[in-house]
Amino acid sequence: MSAGGAADGIGAxxxxxxxxxxRLPTRPGTDRLAADLVGCxxxxxxxxxxxxxxxxxxxxxxxxxALEHGNTYTSELPVLLEVLVSDGALAVRVTDYGSSGPFAPxxxxxxxxxxxxxxxxGGWGFFLIEQMVDVVRVSADAAHHTVELLLYFDQDAPA
Amino acid sequence: xxxxxxxxxxxxxxAVYALDIAGDITSFAEGALMAAYTQAAEAGARTFILNFxxxxxxxxxxxxxxxxxxxxxxRQQHRLLAVELKDHYCHIFxxxxxxxxxxxxADEAAALAEINTL
Numbered sequence: 001m002s003a004g005g006a007a008d009g010i011g012a013x014x015x016x017x018x019x020x021x022x023r024l025p026t027r028p029g030t031d032r033l034a035a036d037l038v039g040c041x042x043x044x045x046x047x048x049x050x051x052x053x054x055x056x057x058x059x060x061x062x063x064x065x066a067l068e069h070g071n072t073y074t075s076e077l078p079v080l081l082e083v084l085v086s087d088g089a090l091a092v093r094v095t096d097y098g099s100s101g102p103f104a105p106x107x108x109x110x111x112x113x114x115x116x117x118x119x120x121x122g123g124w125g126f127f128l129i130e131q132m133v134d135v136v137r138v139s140a141d142a143a144h145h146t147v148e149l150l151l152y153f154d155q156d157a158p159a
Numbered sequence: 160x161x162x163x164x165x166x167x168x169x170x171x172x173x174a175v176y177a178l179d180i181a182g183d184i185t186s187f188a189e190g191a192l193m194a195a196y197t198q199a200a201e202a203g204a205r206t207f208i209l210n211f212x213x214x215x216x217x218x219x220x221x222x223x224x225x226x227x228x229x230x231x232x233x234r235q236q237h238r239l240l241a242v243e244l245k246d247h248y249c250h251i252f253x254x255x256x257x258x259x260x261x262x263x264x265a266d267e268a269a270a271l272a273e274i275n276t277l
Contacts, residue, residue, distance in 0.1 A: 029162045032183060032216050053247040060218055111256045114226050115233065122223030124255060131254050 016091065020083040024063065026071045034081055035060035038092060041083045045090055046153050055090065055151050058132035061125040062094040062147040070096025070145045088153055089134075095146045164188035165213075168199040175274060176204035177267060181213030184221030196228060205237055208270050209261070212243035222255055229260055240270045 020041045024030050035056040042052060063079055071077040080095040109127050113119040130136055135150035162183040169177045176199035178192070199207060209225075232239050239261045244252065252258040264270040 028187065029183075029185075031218055032162060032185075035216070050247065050250075057218075057247070057251070060216075064218055064220070109255070111226070111260065115230060115260065117230070120223075121226035121230065122220060124222045125219035128219055128222075128251065128254070 014086045014088065016084040016086050018082065019085055020081070022081040024079040024081055026067055026073060026075050026077050026079060028067075028073075030067055030079065031060040031064040034063040034079070034094075037081070038083060042085075042090055045085060047090070047151070051151060054132040055092065055149070058129045058136075058149050059092050059094065061129045061132075062092075062149060065125055065147070066094055066096035066098075066145065070098030072098070090151045090153075092149045093146055094149075095144050097143060098140075098145045099143055162187045162216075164191045166191040166195040168195045168202075168204075170199075170202065171208065171267070171271065173203055174205040175208065175271070176202065176206075177208040177210050179210045179213065181215075183215055184217040184224065186220035186224065188221060189224055189227075192224060192228060193231075196231070200235065200237065206274055207232065207237060207239050208267055209239060209241045210243050210267060211241060211245070211248065214243075214245070214248065217248060217251075222251070222257070225257060225261070229257075240264060240273075242267050242270050 020037070022037060024034055038059045039052060039056045042055065047055070063081070066079045067073060071079065077097040082093040084091045107119065107123070109123050110119060114121050129147070129149065133149045134152050137148040139146045162185045164180065164182040164184055164187065166181070166188070167179045169179055171177050178195050178199065196207065229239060241252070241261050241263045243266060244263055249263060252261070252263055262273070264273065
């Protein structure tokens, strides 16, 4: 992703309109709150119900990562949630105040390995994000992590 | 307010108990889920039907919690089944392959029919 405006790396000439710009509190349960908010914000977009649920899950997981790994549940640090729409896609950006570099899992979750005790039971978050949306971009600077999620309309049946 | 889960164990037959799940399955549901499982196991359950009819939300921590429960059940040679999962969470069970370890049925009657064939 470029360092410019929100979602500007998606395609040349794409015009993005902001739908929401929300400052979320860092506390347990904010992932659910974010998923619900995004569900409401995109209700009028051309997304089938299943695709909207996928976006909500991806947003919830991105926010959960922001709470746990970025802000490490420091209540003074917010999570920033932006929702944008273009003629071709929806974009959601989740930004936290972590400074440890971009969160990227080193090992893909494997159920057999988990059941055998070779992997911890958790660690499904980033895997789910990747499965739920069309594009995931992760970036970081000295003071922030940002996860950008894209969902294209042309892979979607009209709602 | 912390995410809430309400999980109750319910006797179906002498060896089959349902765990009725309502609310949010996240890391905060661990106490409620394990307590319901333990209560049913101590009452003689060998097969546990996880009834998700009341599920509002499940995140990746909740999936990890189900894996933890599955590990515990496997060690005790117990069996887990799932019923009443909404389509979205059925899809997540498939993606994570949880559906291979926890068989998914449309409803409790279908799960019981399967149990009765064994």
